[in-house]
Each structure stands twice: as C-alpha cells, then as structure tokens.
Amino acid sequence: MEKYDEIIKKIKEINPVKPGPDLTPAIMHKISRINERRYARIWKRAFFLIKDIFATSPTKEECAISFISMGVFYLIFGLVLLFFIKTIPANSEMNIWLKLQSPVFILVALWLTVLGSAVWFRGRKAVQFARWGLVIYILIFIVSTVVMSSGGKFALLLGTGLSIGALLTGISLNFSVGKYGCASNMSRG
C-alpha cells in the first residue's frame, strides 16, 4: 500500500466542511411536522371510522340485537347482585341499596328485551314505541337514583354513575333505532 501513501495523504488533507448552523433546527422542525402529520392522520382515521359507523343505517335485526344485548348485560349484572354478592356486611347502607338494585336491573333487562323484540317482530311500526321505551329506561335509573340517594353518599355516587350510563346508552340506542326508522321510511318512500 506504500505506493498509495501520497494519494492517501492528499485525501486526508482535504479540508472538512462545516454544515450550516440552521441544520439541527431545520431537522427538528421537520421532525415535529412529521409527528403533527402522524397525529393528524390518527385523528382523521378515527373521525372517518366513527363517521362510517354512524353513516350506515342499521338493519331491523341489528337494531333489535343492540337492545337485547344491552338487556342481557343488565340481566347478568342483576343476577350477580342477587345471587353472588353476599359478603357485604348486613344492615349496611350499601347492602340495602345493592339488594334493591338487582330487581331494578332485572326489570330494565326485561324492558330492553321487550323493546328489542318489538323492533325485531314489528319493524318500523315499533320505532316510536322503542324510542319512548328508551325514555322510560332512562327514567327508571333516574328514579332509582333519587330513591336510593337517601342510602348515603356511596349509593348516590353509584346511582348517578348508572344514570349517566343509562343516559348515554339510551341516546346511542335511540340514535340507532332512529337511523333504522329513517332508512326504512326512505326505502318505503
């Protein structure tokens, strides 16, 4: 390699160049924009996903199943409270409140099943019935919360939580049955 020593020396003597002082800020700025674009993409996807879900009208069966599913959820909840929770201290405020909640849950479960069945079997004719039925469903929880509020802070807190849950699921089911009603009206028209 000695014969290349002169060439190697000359290569090593080439002066290094300095990058501009703005290089690091420019890179970091571009990186921050990449991140912004990434987050924007995620939000955009989420938005369109939700939009797609709400844009499609449910069929009669889908609508009925959503009611019945919610009913099954409350039924399981009610049965668990009725048969499996026995370790709560007797005569405590919580015990009384929870024991009274189980029939409420079972009642709500049956009511939602009735509404779902009505939509399934009677279709568009049951839409108004189902919508008013949902108002009753929400009212059951609100009344239950008001009654149980005398059972202490815990009962009031949990009752409020359940009422809010009922309100949100009620609005969601109402939206679903409303979309189905609109779609079936349009197809008739």
Add this chain to the structure above:
Amino acid sequence: MDQKIEAEIVARVLKGDRQAYAMLVEEYKSPIYNLAYRMTGNSEDADDLTQETFIRAYQYLWRYDTGKKFFTWLYTLALNLIRGHFKKNKYNKSSEELSAHLLSDKNPSPETELIETQEMSVYLLRMEYESRALLIMKYYQELTFEEIAQITGKSLSAVKMSIYRGLEKLKELLRE
C-alpha cells in the same frame, strides 16, 4: 459518543422524547454532511441529504438495533439516500460536470475557496459512486475497515479489495 449513551438516547426518543433526538443530530450532522458533500460536491444537495438522512433515521428508529453502533446505521441510511439521489437525478455525472458543480456551488461554505484549490476532491468526484464512497469513508473520514464493512454490508475482504481498486483507479486518474 458512547454506544450505551446512544442506546439511552434512542430509547428516550422511542418513548416520545423528541428533543433528545437533537443530541444525536448534533453529534453526527458533521460527518454525514461531509460524506454527502464529498459525494455530491454540492452544499445544497449535501444539506438536503443530511436532513433527509436524519429524518429517515427518526422515522425508522424502531428498526435500529441498539446492540450496534448508531453511526454505522446512520451511514448506511445516508449512503442509500445518496445513491438514490444519484439515480433520481440521473447524474452519476461526468468528471467535468461534477467539477463544475463543485466550483459553481451557490452557497459555498467558508472553506470552499480552499476546496477549490484541492485537486484531490475534484478527482474523487470523477470516480464511480462505490469507489468514491469507500475512499471518502476510509481516508477522509478515517473509518475502520470493519466499520465500513458493517455500513456497506460487504465482507471485510471485499471492502479492502474495493478500496485497493479505488486507490488504483485514482492513481490512474492523477496520471492522466
């Protein structure tokens, strides 16, 4: 920079601490810029390619194996981008074109006047892409054969042979 510190910085960046990446940029911007500059002979292209290299590295940082040196991975990315740049611009230019490019640099660095006087940098630009990259990394940036082998993905003997051929070619050019 110590490999352990590099790995820690990379871990921080991957966890979302974006600003930590600036430390890696500061550490390696100069060698990457010099590589790009000596490969393209143009400060604008060198600037763009350096930025692109660090942005690409940031985007694919999750692929980086922390058991290896960060700068070898960065060099691999840089060389791939430089190769892509030549293909895209279809200018594996002739010696005269590249020399003219170097001399007509619109934004010369403070050292450009000196560079103009250095024939060797012009001769390097007249070489083929692969040989030029290897000679720059080995003698200008003083990387070891092992590091170059890791960067290029070639065997050690292949790297040594290519560098030897590159020197031979350069010697021929100097004789012309």
